[in-house]
Amino acid sequence: MKKVILKEFKQEKLNQLTAIYGNDEAESLYHWLVEDVLGITKIDHHLKSETEFADEKLKDFEQKFDQLLKQVPIQHILGYAEFFGENFHVNSDVLIPRPETEELIEWIIADFHKADEIKILDIGTGSGCIPIILSKHLPKAKVFSLDISQEALSIAKHNALMLDTTVTFYQQNILKANQLPTExxxxxxxxxxxxxxxxAEMQNNVLDNEPHLALFVKDNDPLLFYQKIAELAFKEKNKPMIYFEINQYLAKETEEMLREIGFSQIGLKKDFRGNDRFMKVQK
Incomplete structure (x- = not known):
């Protein structure tokens, strides 16, 4: 066991983190790590002047802290990300769920919380956060999801099992599909x-640790996924409604492309940061 003076311990760690992440993020990362690994809450820092830790726990904390200093995302260090009040297993094979995406899900839940037997398809599942949360909050819905990556699907299936939800998963490259996997x-x-x-706008911890396959598109064809999905949807007899998360800089171009395909009702919504981020598309 080792005695630790919490005030000194915190200040030492914050000094190192702040040089990399800035004040607010450093504070957040410190408290997340120290609570998850050592069981010390923010309140404990005020109520306890010192405490004792087992040597093994401190060693584990220091190893994880060193990873933080190397800009490994804390979600990868701890193995989970919180999203919509649930913990999702994540690793370098999937994107870490972003808070903006919660707003996209809220929009769908608000539109369909009274619907019966609705069928929903998520395209590009990653960790499975979108279909799993929709399945939990729309229990009458049948939820399907696809991804090109077998590794991502393994993570998504694990999360669906851990969160006790039923989602049907497909492995498919949507860009090569001639039709949707199900109506x-x-x-x-x-x-x-x-x-x-x-x-250049992105942080190194994202660029170095998250799958580029799930992030980036070519500069000269940035809407290829949106166009393909919209074309497949437009071919369907029942013309499904589409909800997109979009590039904030390409809202106008995305809308123009959708209208060229034949969609006439396009709703644009901003995220909590005030950026053009979501579209609801209907024929």
Whole structure:
């Protein structure tokens, strides 16, 4: 056992983190790690001047802290990300769920919480966060999901099992599909949409640790996933409604492309940061 003076311990760790992440993020990362690994809450830092830790626990904390200093995402270090009040297993094979995507899900739940036997298809499942949360909050819905990556599907299936939800998963490259894998009423997709020219805006911990396959598109064809999904949906007899998460810089271009395909009702919604982020599309 080792005695630790919490005030000194916190200040030492914050000094190291702040040089990399800035004040607010450093504070958040410190408290997340120290609570998850050592069981010390923010309140404990005020109520306890010192405490004792087992040597093994401190060693585990220091190893994980060193990874933080190397800009490994804390979600990868701890093995989970919180999303919509649930913990999702994540690793370098899937994107870490973003808080903006919660707003996309909220929009769908608000539109269909009274619907019976609705069929929903998520395209590009990653960790499975979108279809799993929809399945939990729309219990009458049948939820399907697809991804090109077998590794991502393994993570998504694990999360569906751990969170006690029923989602049917398909492995498929949507860009090569001639039709949707099943007839549905709603399509939701948060596909790759970051252009290579936008990489400079991204943090190194994202660029170095998250799958580029799920993030980036070519500068000269940034809407290829949206176009393909919209074309497949438009061919369907029942014309499913589409919910997209989009590139904030390409809202106008995305809308123009959708109208060219034949969709006439297109709703644009901003995220909590005020960026053009979501579209609801109907024929």
């Amino acid at each position: 549905v009423d709603v399509i939701v997709s948060n596909p790759p949409y970051v252009r290579n020219l936008e990489k």
